[in-house]
């Protein structure tokens with residue numbers, strides 16, 4: 001093995017990507033960097049441009065401008081050279097209703113030139129082994145989704161791209177899907193997974209790109225994003241209205257949150273003791289106090305300025 005990671009140290013590189021539909025800027029100067037290996041979350045609310053970006057990356061629709069690379073190769077120019085290394089689920093894949101999972105996969109393997117021996121292997125990988133015989137139309141949504149993932153694995157690609165893969169799945173299905181993509185990543189694959197549910201991806205992603213209105217807001221390791229800024233102090237008091245006034249007068253940021261107040265400092269970490277003392281000095285006694293660990297959703301709200309503290 002060479003020490004030189006070479007151009008393919010990055011599975012995906014996107015810069016300055018733009019796409020408009022009439023007056024709508026679906027994707028607006030998007031940047032995304034996906035390292036090789038691991039799970040990368042592509043996060044943004046509904047309509048923020050995730051599917052449009054993925055479709056451009058896969059050459060399904062043309063970009064207006066910008067550059068995209070897969071494994072260091074510029075796409076769409078060199079897509080034919082790299083596409084065998086990519087498996088993707090972008091929209092509902094078509095399977096034959098009256099064929100079993102095994103037969104559907106066997107047909108697909110033939111069509112794309114994958115060895116038939118892969119069929120059994122991928123059924124095993126997605127946890128469909130032993131359940132692959134009934135007709136496709138009798139499968140639950142979760143089984144259909146496993147089959148879709150199995151189909152992307154037939155060619156044993158390096159990069160898997162799943163667009164909103166957990167839509168419609170129940171909590172067990174979501175949990176199983178997470179375990180599957182974790183396993184793929186642990187086995188050396190790169191998994192790019194889009195979602196509008198930030199908390200869901202936080203549990204499995206190593207790195208993320210957070211977008212809104214077609215633009216990249218933040219990128220990097222999840223741990224780094226969660227560490228930046230400071231975790232709020234969660235406090236419960238009998239008179240939250242007066243407490244809010246007192247804390248704000250002391251220069252702190254205050255957000256109501258389900259029977260409690262979330263208190264932040266704009267210039268750095270906040271010591272819970274400071275909150276207790278500030279309130280105590282005004283005769284306000286604290287019944288609960290603790291630091292609330294932020295999640296990606298809170299980071300997102302801060303980035304978009306929907307929550308107090310952001311500029």
Ligand SMILES: Nc1ncnc2c1ncn2[C@@H]1O[C@H](COP(=O)(O)OP(=O)(O)OP(=O)(O)O)[C@@H](O)[C@H]1O
Nearest residue numbers: 021024026044045046047048049050051052053196
């Ligand atoms: N073919 C199209 N014609 C017109 N507008 C489109 C088209 N495709 C996407 N858009 C618009 O572009 C924007 C981005 O849509 P896109 O589907 O990429 O968002 P998304 O992040 O995938 O959303 P979701 O989470 O709902 O899947 C939206 O405003 C959408 O209405």
Ligand SMILES: [Mg+2]
Nearest residue numbers: 050051052164
């Ligand atoms: Mg979408």
